[in-house]
Amino acid sequence: MPPAKPVVLVIDDEPGHRLMIRAVLEDVGWAVLEAADGGEGLEACSGKANLDAVLLDIRLPDRDGIAILQEIKALHPRLPVIMLTAFGSVGSAVEAMKLGAFDYLTKPADNEELKAVLLKARDYLGLVRENQDLRRALGEEDGSPRLVGQSPAMQRVLDLIHQVGPTEATVLVLGESGTGKELVVKAIHASSLRHAGPLVEINCAALPGELLESELFGYVKGAFTGAVSNKPGRFQLAEKGTLFLDEVGDMPPSLQAKLLRALQERTVEPLGGTQTVQVDVRIIAATHQDLPKLVSSGAFREDLYFRLNVLEIKLPPLRERLEDLPLLTRHLLHKLSLKNRKPFRDMGPGFLEILTAYLWPGNVRELENVLERALILARSDMLTPDLLPDHVRETEKPSPLSAVSTQKSIQHARFEGVADEPSFDAAERQVLVSALEAQGGHRGKTAEALGISRRTLQYKLNKHGLTSR
Template identity: 40%
Template sequence: MSEILVVDDDANTREALAGSLKKIGHQVFLAGAGAEALELVRQQPVELAIIDLKLPDMEGTDLFEAMRIIRPYTIAIMISARATVDEAVSALKLGIYDFITKDFRMQEIRKVVNKALETQQLLQENQKLRQALQERLASGRIIGRSQAFLKIIHQVNKIAPLRSTVLLTGESGVGKELIAEAIHYGSPRRDKPLVKVNCGALPEGLIESELFGHEKGAFTGAHQQRKGRFELADGGTIFLDEVAEMPLSTQVKLLRVLQEGEFERVGGARTLKVDVRLVAATNQNLEDMVAAGVFRKDLFYRLNVIHLEVPPLRARDEDIPLLAQHFLDKFCLENERPPMGFSPEALKALKNYLWPGNVRELENVVERAVALCTGSTVGLDDLPDEVRQQSQTEDHIVVQVGASMEEIERLAIRQTLKKTGGDKEVAARILGIGLATLYRRLKEMEHKEVTVEES
């Protein structure tokens, strides 16, 4: 049973929705206006709200934003008798789960409610994981509420208790190290060491010694015995970042540790046993490297037991305002400045930018903005040129006069997919079409492109 709030100034709509939802076991609260709804949200642990777009005292979108301040993880469905496409798109961009016209059938509402509550469950799992992580990580850097982010957190929650090796892939700067921390601190090994190694930062001649240690006199400069990272991580987790940069000679020894749990220090004869869970990360395609002969196939299979692809920031633009405010608070505190905020124009620019450097680039941009901003609000002028320029063009599609409707549709689909980072489900919602329709359109576009090439 879930607590659901229905907000609509039409009593018949309220009662019809309440009756339908109560039949499938939900507890339903009713409100006819925004102020009444906010009072109920303060008193009741509302998980889902069904909100009319037009209320007597405020817009439904304004109510949703106010509700999320009180209960950040409440999810919402918007309903309307006569909404424009722009209004629907704006609502979805705010984080509304779905937008439905008032000619809906109760079966449709129940289906959407069930899916929304599944998402709400993921939000709650994310919140619990973040709370557990924040007990271990003072910075509390795991932040997000987008579908792409919640999917990763849900996967982390499932695999953290296991012993299996994990391979994290994704573009540079997406936060693979933070995901590795989440896996470790969510596991039974949380009280043991988490040892991090950047394989790309270690010279080829030293990486073996760093990983496996060395005996006194093993090489010039080895004045005393030294434990390696695997030995230091015994009982815990070792995180090998940029694992693709590891030399082939060291890959052989890593494979042995994964298979047998044993190794020798450089210059030593005694075999040492360790119990270590490995989490590896790379921004390169290991399968291509295997085909090129620069990465061992057997090691790739040992690393790729559980594979998590960490999404780029452009695929989770709903998280950008949360991350930006987090970094803003962080740098204000570090620089002993009063709390600051972002102007609406600055936030829009941040959301529209494609972030090729991902979260790391966003952090750098916010740090720069704090340094340049002279007031209490970061404005558009405090952002780098590339962020401002892209924000002026990213949400617009330029077509030639006389272009066919087919050409305009093709351009709209491609531009929207680019904006969503290839997420077809989000793109379909923004375009106002069904997911099956989008797949059909893409297949038709692909077929015509192939036909043109062949001709």
């Protein structure tokens, strides 16, 4: 069965202009529906027709085209609507663009411009539908962000979210910057009994102490210069919902005691006030800091740490779950292609291999930035390795150090009794030990001999608990 023709609805009160558009578009394989005024157009949009685009005259006999645009967008938020405007009404077309119009054309529409803008609209809608299919495949039918990963480490995270979500437990989310801690928080809130309430976030590292205090607990009129009225704090704004304390490890010590009291008693005292306010909120905190280390050094209160750490969820860095990278990369590319209106079909030879070889110190956030850069710079819908930054492309291919050395190490480990079925990690460790011994423990020479960078070598030494001079 041949693929269905794309369908465009033309809402225009000029029969001659509609006839011209029909002739041009039918010649290049489009099916054309017509409406002579806004009422007919809205009826067609709310009917059973599966539309791929709408051409909408900005001036109609019965209704204003801007109002029709808003009603169409309310019915079909993602449907591309191209405004048709006379030369003197370009200002109105710009206003329509701000209200969600996909593009505009001046009347009479130039044939080539008409075909080009509709082709762009069709590609855009294709991305929208592909993204919706992807969301369904990843369990994202409601449009909310999800953590993507099938590795054992990510499955443990997802299981914990599933278990803790419906409870009232305070949760501490740990992980390096860029690992997706905010997505964990959103997932917990969405699966909680408080999901209908607000999710209120505050970054404890982004504000100085006094400002952070007033943002958390609010203030009363006259509390300080410029306080001309009462202002509720984030605790009060999160009533019946969830308060997310991001980067809580960076909270000044002077505020930690007041936060502890709020957590224990579920009350806050606005700055400059004398009365306490009862609050009903769930607390989720996150940090990239090593909180036990901060507790040991006296920089973070131990009692506050235990109050926050009722249940801990630790997100693995991307370098420790590289098996998730292919799925995660495709997920991000589909999302970014929709965001930037840039078509994406596939990754060319070597593209994914280069991504897998890199250690991703910035984690998923860095991966997303690299992919968005590649997508924007691409001149086609195929992403090629040359679109990646130099520091990513120049990373060695994964081996574990080198395929030949690993295979020899596995065979050697069997004979030496390391294990009956030695693991990849055991083989890699054996290669490192042998290479270090051969180079007298010198890191530079060892990295050169193995064909890897010093940074990669150091990461692997740390991973296996090995030292060198």
